[in-house]
Every structure is written in structure tokens, then in C-alpha cells.
Amino acid sequence: MSPPPLLLGAGLIFWGWQTGFLFVAVPLAVLIEAARALTWRLDLSSTDFHRVTDLCTLLIVVACVYLFSTTGTARTASGPRAMTLLFQWLPPLLFPLMASQAYSVAGKIPLTAFFWGLRRQAARDPSAEPVPVDLGYLYFALCVLSASAANQRTLAFYAGLCGLAGWALWSWRSRRFSPLWWAPLVVVAAVAGYGGHIVLHRLQQTLEQTAFDYIFSLVQRDVDPFRVTTAIGHLGNLKLSDRTVLRVEPGDGLAVPFLLREATYDVYNSSTWLASGAGFTAIQPDADGETWKFATGRGPGARVTVSAYLNRGRGVLALPGGAFELERLAVVSVRRNRLGAVKVEEGLGLITYTARFGPDGPLDGPPIDTDLRIPPQEAAVIGSIASALGLPGAAPAEAVNRVEKFFRQDFKYSLWKRERLRHGTALGEFLQTSRAGHCEYFASATVLLLRAAGVPARYAVGYSVQEWSRLERRWIVRARHGHSWALAYVDGAWRDVDTTPSIWADAERDEASIFEPLHDLWSWGGFLFSRWRWSEGESGVGEYAPWLLIPLVLLLVWRLYSRRHVRRGDGKPREGAAPPLHPGHDSEFYRIAGRLEAEGRGRRPTEPASAWIDRIQAPELRPIVALHYRYRFDPAGLDAAGRAALRDGAETWLRDHEDAVSAAGKPVTG
Amino acid sequence: MKRLLHRWFSSFSAFQYRLERRFTRAGALALSVLGAAAVIGLDTSRTVGYQVLTLVLALLVISAASSLVFLGRFAARRALPRFASVGVPLSYRVAIGNLTSRRQEGLVLLEELADPRPSFEEFITAREPGEERRNWFDRQVGYPRWAWLVSQKRGAVIPPRPLPPLAPEAETDVTVELTPLRRGHVRFTGLTIARPDPLGLMHALKTIRLPQALLVLPRRYPMARIQLGGYRKYQPGGVALASSVGDSEEFMALRDYRAGDPMRRIHWRSWAKVGRPVVREYQDEFFVRHALVLDTFAAADAHVVFEEAVSAAASIAVSVETQESLLDLMFVGPETYCFTAGRGVGNIDRLLEVLACVSACHDKPFRALHRAVIDRHDALSSCVCVLLAWDEPRQALVRDLEVLGTPIRVLVVGERAALAGLPPHVYRLEVGRIGEGLARL
Secondary structure (H helix, E strand, O other), X not given: OOOOOOHHHHHHHHHHHHHOOHHHHHHHHHHHHHHHHOOOOEOOOHHHHHHHHHXXXXXXXXXXXXXXXXXXXXXXXXXXXXXXXXXXXXXXXXXXXXXXXXXXXXXXXXXXXXXXXXXXXXXXXXXXXOOEEOOHHHHHHHHXXXXXXOOOOOHHHHHHHHHHHHXXXXXXXXXXXXXXXXXXXXXHHHHHHHHHHHHXXXXXXXXXXXXXXXXXXXXXXXXXXXXXXXXXXXXXXXXXXXXXXXEEOOOOOOOOOEEEEEEEEOEEEOOEEEOOOOOOEEEOEOOXXXXXXXXXXXXXXXXXXXXXXXXOOEEEOOEEOOEEEEEOOOOOEEEEOOEOOEEEEOOOOEEEEEEEEOOOOOOEOOOOHHHHOOOHXXXXXXXXXXXXXXXXXXXXXXXXXXXXXXXXXXXXXXXXXXXXXXXXXXXXXXXXXXXXXXXXXXXHHHHHHHHHOOOOEEEXXXXXXXXXXXXXXXXXXXXXXXXXXXXXXXXXXXXXXXXXXOOHHHHHHHOOOOOHHHHHHHHHHHHHHHHHHOOOOOOOHHHHHHHHHHHHHHHHHHHHHOOOOOOOOOOOOOOOOOOOOOOOOOOOHHHHHHHHHHOOOOOOOOOOHHHHHHHOXXXXXXXXXXXXXXXXXXXXXXXXXXXXXXXXXXXXHHHHHHHHHHHHOOOOOO | OHHHHHHHHHHHHHHHHHHHHHEOHHHHHHHHHHHHHHHHOOOOOOOOHHHHHHHHHHHHHHHHHHOOOOOOOEEEEEEOOOEEEOOOOEEEEEEEEEOOOOOEOOOEEEEEEOOOOOOHHHHHHOOOOOHHHOOHHHHHHOHHHHHHHHHHHXXXXXXXXXXXXXXXXXXXXXXXEEEEOOOEEEEEEEEEEEEEOOOOOEEEEEEXXXXXXXXXXXXXXXXXXXXXXXXXXXXXXOOOOOOOOOOOEEEEEEEEOOOOOOHHHEOHHHHHHHOOOEEEEEEEOEEEEEEEEEOOOOOOOOHHHHHHHHHHHHHHHHHOOOOOEEEEEEEEOOOEEEEEEOOOOOOHHHHHHHHHHOOXXXXXXXXXXXXXXXXXXXXXXXXXXXXXXXXXXXXXXXXHHHHOOOOEEEEEEEOHHHXXXXXXXXXXXXXOOHHHHHHOO
């Protein structure tokens, strides 16, 4: 069943109105509705329909590539995703298919056009008739759904939607019931749908606020800014990954080893660091949508540019201590907490941002009581060592120096822990017995010793930038460069205190895989592709992609219409388009048959001609029928004499019959 | 895994069947839009597709609620023809009685056929025609095979039939069209009267139990009346009900004289005894008897070849002159069968009925058929063999019949490649071009 007049055009205009492509939608609507007024049609074969479908598929693929490669430039804080944009574009991309249906003699599209398997099957069995499909209502539904992708949150959209739905349903309604039944039901559905979508939207918002965030935080691989479980007390060797997680551009503000912090914690409890009161607050971007300031009125400061991947568009940024501004950060939202962690959301797959930083940044909130708290189970050990070092009462800067000196003297770096702890805590064992451990031991012990000295201290995690890649010509940060250190509040500012022996980087490099160079090459390739895909600069390939479409579309159009299949007709569908002429189609016997048909003595369907002439008692036609049979069915055909005999016999019969009819004034037999 | 797939497909088919019954075409489209809107409107802050979703959902819920009540009461009678033929559409009459005092309008008649879902054994043993050309996934999972089996087992296509207005407490005749898809019985279980809801999206259904069956005969191809060689053979015992045509006769019984009986057959002594003319009745013993041997030993993946062979056998059966001769149809099924037609013993329709129900034999060797044919060769004037291959056992049968002096025609049905290299006296019937092959006979 085809849509009623003007419904498709209305659907297209509705789509254009919602998506802002009215200038495209109006001509398309006129074109599709004009098919009802125009009488000529294109005589398209199945192969032509296949080509049109292929053209549409290719257009979608090209649009897909274009949108995915250029979304970076088009994206703003409120901009749609490439997939949503693609969906919005579907009506014009599929319009050739709809137009080919509207202007074709067949008026429907063979199902084989949509499935390669069916095409192969049809090729194997050309006699099988393909199932025809009317795309009218499907295309109409597509227009409405594509319009919904424009996300115009106005009452006009819903009103238009209800109007179009009512229009479409009118022709389908059951004639058993009066329209007075139908109309109230549609109104009830519209009202219920309106209430339903408001409830649905609120429900999702609520879910997003609670469960979704919670579940996501459980499964995400990024740093949890609220909690980190250290490997303190872990037995055996720590396995660290070679995966490149960050890339840092060389610049003036960078002196290696350079620490990039992801999160800070202030409460220690049984090998776990927690962030107390670390709820996030949103930051508003500047007018360009890509500059995010944590404080205003700061000087130029130093700069560092970092590239990082985001997991599903979300993540925690790695920032230098003292960061006060982020530039070129293309995300929808940035949020920070009082401990200096910065979370981003709705970003692209790869982000590259420049962080400006100074000696004291605004990110880290002022110290509070928890920054001086020592867990009771560690208090004894920490207290005794602090006393031995003379920390209580020492000036903060002096205390920091003594702690750094303490760890430099008798401690060594190790990723290996041999024995299970029999008594006490892992940190106590590290400080008193083994005096060997990895950065988490050093950082945690440093924080607690500084707190024992009365210096507010926090535990920071992040990365240490220290490896120069000759391949990439930039600093790369691997997962194994993940590091932890202490923050000490000295002279009114938070400063990094890294007491881990500097050989830690060498020790962890020794653990690297022998396939690391190959892995690096692959990773670099992936990075280059991602940078191109999420290109934000003017040099991106994406901006030239539309120009590639022009020759491609021209080529396809030429391919489609290179074969002539255009025939003008009266617009009425023909049985199987043009039936092939069968042998003997011009036999004069058909004139006799026509004549007898006109006299009411016609041949019944499927009745053999010989049986027919017996039935109507016209034995004089027998030799003519015999010749006709030979002419019609004999593969050898009829020779010239036989052909002449058929022609003459038929002419004679027609003449005699005419005379007999005239003489008798009525049809005669025999 | 296969069992799991079978269960899934079975559940899916049942679900699909219910969906097709319950939803009109508009309803099916609305359901598709609902699915698409659910995907697009998943994130309610990104698109307003969820508004489409809720509107369509509301429409469907209202339709479903309207479909809960259908107060119509109906009776039905179905007048099926005796036979149908594969691929030939036929019409039959259904009388629908409206048992209510209200005129019923806008209804649709849906025929209910027996559950077409194949059993697990059928699913794993059957091979869809052309399955070898399908991709690996389709072959392993087997959904195309499932769909084909369901369509084959359903046996016929019966489009929904919109009903004219049904007068109150009266019966209305409607004509329903049916296109048989395969030979054998098409089993009806009942019929359903569907009433679309006011929005035209869903149906309210009333099902009437009306079990019936229709026998679908094999497809037959037009061919010239086949001329089989051979001469009359002695038939021990004769043909019980054969007409009085024949040369050597054996006295069978006495009966009352009927006008036209020859004078020489009057049994004078009996006439004298009973007082009314009595004639002698004789049993023919010499007449022509042909055998149509059908090879049923088809491989599991040779469904199409077997069906074409049955069609060829049916075409031959109807083209043999049985006024003056007998035709034995011989094949092996669960056991060895021989059905005879001609000369009043049975007619060709009966043979076609048998051919409509013949199935492939997978548990016996070809030797069984060989033995059955050779056992009867004395009575056979000639033999037509419709074979599925030209291998050694089949060649041995033909050789033995030739040695025994039985005129024989051999037709081998198969794909084009399988028919290459056959000896010249063997007729080739290529799958898909059986009609052409038979026309050349």
C-alpha cells in the first residue's frame, strides 16, 4: 500500500524544518510528489534498481567517512555526534532510491536490491520473480525518525509528529469503526505519548545522575579520583605495561623527569588511599569553548602540551602541579575537585590539550585536618621514625629535607616482595625491615612522616615524563611510568616531594618487553590515525573530504545512466514491463481468434486451440490451427510456403466469414 | 548446540507466527518504527527519538487494548477440492456463518495450517536446495534451512482474505485462494476470523477449529503420449475386474445376459435351468502390462532431484495409454510397493495420489528395487525406469532387464554435471528443465 498523496512530501518538509535543511527538503518534496502528476516513467530493470541501491549505499559510506573524519572540526560543546548527523542525512542520501521507485514503471523496488544473497540467488535463477517492496511508508518513517535526530526540543516537533502520524494512520484505519471512534483514540495516544516522553526523559536524567555514573565509575579504567588501592603488601613481582598512555610535546616548561598528576588523596587506610570530601564541581569554558580556567589573572606561566586517549569520551586529566589553565581542550564538560583532580566528559577519542602552570596552582585546595592524620595502625612506627629523624618541631622545609635525606640514605627501589608479613603493617615492615619497595611505599611513607612532622601532606598519583621517543620526536609516557609521590604544604603552597630513588625508572625499563619497539610502532600508527580522525587543526584531511565527494558522485551518476533505459510511457504499470515477443506472435490465427472473441465465441483461458475449434464447431479452422501450431511452437519454424498457406488460409476464412455474416445477418459457424 | 539452535528457531518461528497474526501491515510497520525509535531515542538528551517511541508505543498499547474484546461468534465450513497440483493456484469455497444478530464488517479470514516447524531430526538431516552454495555461517547455523523446511512443511501459501460484510445470523460464501508449494497433504487445523482495531494496527482473533486435508499431486509436465514397446504377456490369474478384451480367455463366472453380449457366450444350459439368458464371463490372461519404476533412493541433499523425479514419473504415468494395458508403479518406501492402474483395476488418479505421498528411502539398498522388478519381469511388456543416478547398482538393473528381454526406457534425473557422460540410450532429465526433457521423449 502506498502512502496517501502529499504524505511523503509533508514528511520530507517536516524533516527539513527540524534539521535546518528546508532548502534541500522542499525541492525533494516537490520532486517526489510531482510523480503523481507526471505521466512519464523510467523503465528501470532490476539491475538499475541494484545500481541505485549501490549508489545510496556508497553515498552513505562516503558520508559516514566524511562525518567521522570531520566531526572534530564541527564539534562544539552542544554539537551532535557523527552517528547522529549521519542519521539526520539519511533522507537525502536515500532519496535516489525513493525517487527511482516513484518514477519507475514498476512503482516498487525488488527486494533483491537490498540483499547480496538475493541478488546471487536471482542471478542463478533468472526465471524467479523478485519480491517487490513499496518503500513509501518506510521512507516516510525514516524522515520522521531523522527529524527526531535533530533534537529540536520544541512542542512543534511533537505536534508535527502527531499530525503526521494521524495522517499516515487515517488510510489504515478499520472501516468497521466510525471516524468518531478513531479520532479520540489518536488524541488519547498523543496525550499519553506526550506524558510518556516527559516521564521517560526525567527517568533517564535520574538514572544518569545515580546508577549510570556509579556503574560507569566501577568499570572505567581511568584513575578513580575518590579512591586508589596501592600494591603495598603485594607479594611477588609487579607486572607493568609498556602501553603508551600519554604523549607530551617538547617545550620550554618541561624539564625531565616531569610529573603529571592525575589525582590526589588524603586519607590512608590499610594500603588504600581515599579522597575525602572530593565532590566535583563544573567549570565553565571561555567563549571559544576550548579554554578552561581554574583561576583568573594568572601570569603566562609555563606550558606543557599533552595528548591522551579518553575512554568513551571520559577520563581524568594528567596535569602538572600548579596548573591554572587548559587550552584547546575539546570536551563538553570539565569538573574539578578540591584535591586537584580534573575530570572531563563528552570528549573525543583522543584529546590534546595545553596546560599552563605556575609554582602554585589553584587546583589544590588548602590543607585541612585530614592532611595531618596518621592512621592508628601506622602511628607507632611513624612516630618512632619521626622522633629518630627529629621531625616534630622542625620547620616544614627542613622536615621535607630530612625526610628526603632519610629515604636517599638507606632505602632501595624494588618491584619484588618476597615474604608474607607475619606481624605489623606492610608500611611498617618497609620502613623498619626491608627498606625496599616501589614508589607507593615511598610516597605513602613520606606523606605519613611529613604529617608526623606537622606538615600537611597528600598522596599524589600520576606519571613521570622521562622517556624521549626518537620515533615520534616527543616524550612518551607508558603505563609503567605510572608513579606516586607526596605533596607537602610548605610556605603556603603545595609542592611535589618525590622520595622514590631515581633508579626506579631504570628498574622498570628493565622489565620492558622485547617486543616493545614493535608495540611502539603500532601505537604510533594508531596515534597518527586517531589524531587525523579527531583532527582539530586546520591542516586536517577532513576539511578536504567534501571535495572528494564531487567526482565520486559524478562517476556514480555516469555509471548509473550510461546505459539507456529511459522510455516514455503513460505512467501505467505494465505487466512485467515489456514482455518479450514470442515466436509466431504475428500469426494471422490471432485475427481469427479476435474475430470470434468479438462474436462471443472466444477461447477460454488455458483452452487449447484445437479443443476450442471443436467446441465452437469450426472444423474448417483445423488446417489453419495446424499451421499456426507449427509456426508458433515448432523450433524449426514454418517454411515460406507454410507461412504463405497460413496467411492465405486465415485471410480466406476471414473473408468468407465476413461474407457469411453479412449474408445471414448474424454470426455463423462453419 | 544444534539442539539449542533448533529450540531458538522453533521459539522464533512461533513468535513470528503470532506477530504476523496479531499485527496488521501497518502494525508491523509501527512495531519497526518503535524498534528504530528505541535505538535512536536511547539517550533522551541527544535526540527526540524517544518522543516518537512514546507516541508509537501509546498507539500500539491502545490498539492492543482495543483488540482484547471481540464479541463476534462464527461458524465455518470449508469446501476443498479433491486434489491440487504443486504450483497451480486453486480456489475453494468457505462458508462463514455469522451467529450474532449484528452485521459484521471489515473482517479478515486467516487460514490455520498445521504447525510447520520441523522436528530436530528433520532439521539436522535435511539439506536445503543449494545449501552448499551458502556461506559458512548460514550452513553452520542453518537458519535458511529452517526457513525452507518451515515453508515446505506448511505446504501452501494462503493470503489473508478480506471478508465481505457478514449479514446477521446468515451464512456468506467466500472464495479463498491457495497456492500449493509441495506435493502431499496440506493439513488445515482451523480458520481464524481477524478483526482490525479502530487504529488498524492490531487484530482481535476468533479461531474456529476446522481440521481438513487437501492432497497435492506432484507437478506434471506436458508430454506426448508415450509409446512403449513390448508385446502382450501372460498374466496368471488375469486382472480381476478387467474389461472383456483379450485373446486367450479363462472361464471365470456366469452372469445374467446384458444387452450387447455376444450370442456365442450364452450359456444355454443355464438359461434352460433358470429360465432367463445367462452368459459366460471370461478372464483375460494375455495383455500389455508396463512398469513405471521410480528410484526413491535419494541422498539427503538431493531433495530437488527426487522431487523432479517424482514429477517426471507422474508426467509419464498420465501419458501412458491405460485403456488397453496396465501400468504398474513400483518403488521402495518403508517396504516395496507396486500399484497397478488401467483396464478398470484402478485409474491414474490413484497412481498420482500414491506419487503425491511417496518419500525418499534412506534405509534400504537399491538392490530391494532391483529384486522387486526382476521378480515381476515375466509379466511386464516393457519398463520405464526413472532413476536418480547412473551408478553400478542402477546399471545392473537395466542390464538384467535387457538380458531378460524386457524392453526398457531409462530416464536419469539429475543436475547438469551429474548427467554428463551418460550412454546414448539413457534419456537425460536435467533438474529445472524436466519439461524440455520429457517433451523430447
